[in-house]
Amino acid sequence: MSDDSRPSPSGARTAVVIPAAGRGVRLGPGAPKALRALNGTPMLIHAVRAMAASRAVSLVVVVAPPDGAAEVKALLDTHALPGDNPSGSWGKTDFLVVPGGDSRQESVKYGLDALPPGIDIVLVHDAARPLVPVDTVDAVIEAVRDGAPAVVPALPLADTVKEVEPSAVPGAPETVVATPARARLRAVQTPQGFDRDTLVRAHETVTDDVTDDAGMVEQLGLQVVVVPGHEEAFKVTRPLDLVLAEAVLARRRLNDGF
Ligand code: CTP
Ligand code: MG
Secondary structure (H helix, E strand, O other), X not given: OOHHHOOOOOOOOEEEEEEOOOOOHHHOOOOOHHHOEEOOEEHHXXXXXXXXXOOOEEEEEEEEOXXXXXXXXXXXXXXXXXXXXXXXXXXXXXXXXXXXXXXXXHHHHHHHHOOOOOOOEEEEOOOOOOOOOHHHHHHHXXXXXXXXXXXXXXXXXXXXXXXXXXXXXXXXXXXXXXXXXXXXXXXXXXXXXXXXXXXXXHHHHOOOOXXXXXXXXXXXXXXXEEEEOOHHHOOOOXXXXXXXXXXXXXXXXXXXXX
């Protein structure tokens, strides 16, 4: 395939919005989470590379911390990205940086507002999931191309989940209300993929607090489908996740050496 294979055979052009504007409170004090280093490279750069690695992706929109857009632009300029090599096998990817908002939902909205005409498929990917493999990205895009308005990668749960009556006092015992059948539950990851018009409509219509974008599409009454996620697409949330992420990178380097 040549670079002219973009736009895709289906004619659909794909962009990724990367919300990266969070503080990372649960990770503890320090720089905004997306700018923290993993093996010396900012988490955001790992995430951007993971998205630009897909041949189907022609644009990556990074939603930066509100006061950090200039810093993020500088980071993108100083790190090698797949799109830097238009004559190579990666194909060409464009990059945009916009400032984010107070909530993830608002940040994603600002990213969507920045999309140019001609983009038909939009992925939303957490900067905090820097290590998602390109095969997972491609599987999500494929499912949207096949006609699903919303696609989420997800994994079965290892832990049994209890629904509780949350206690007002942190650490106080909480009463269990229900135990959903684990076999029917999935832990949802990103990138989540959407028909662009559907996601834009969801963001215009749904005002409830949501923790993922597909939840907004569900509220429109549309079908959301799950495709297999990947254990390396975990979210870096707490300090231990940094240890795991660096271990994954070390394992990849070892494997690449052979
Ligand atoms: N995010 C964002 N804008 C916000 C809040 C979050 O773009 N106002 C992004 C984060 O940068 C992250 C993704 O949404 O890439 C997932 O959010 P989460 O893992 O909760 O990150 P933070 O909100 O930064 O972390 P915490 O909740 O611990 O503060
Ligand atoms: Mg958060």
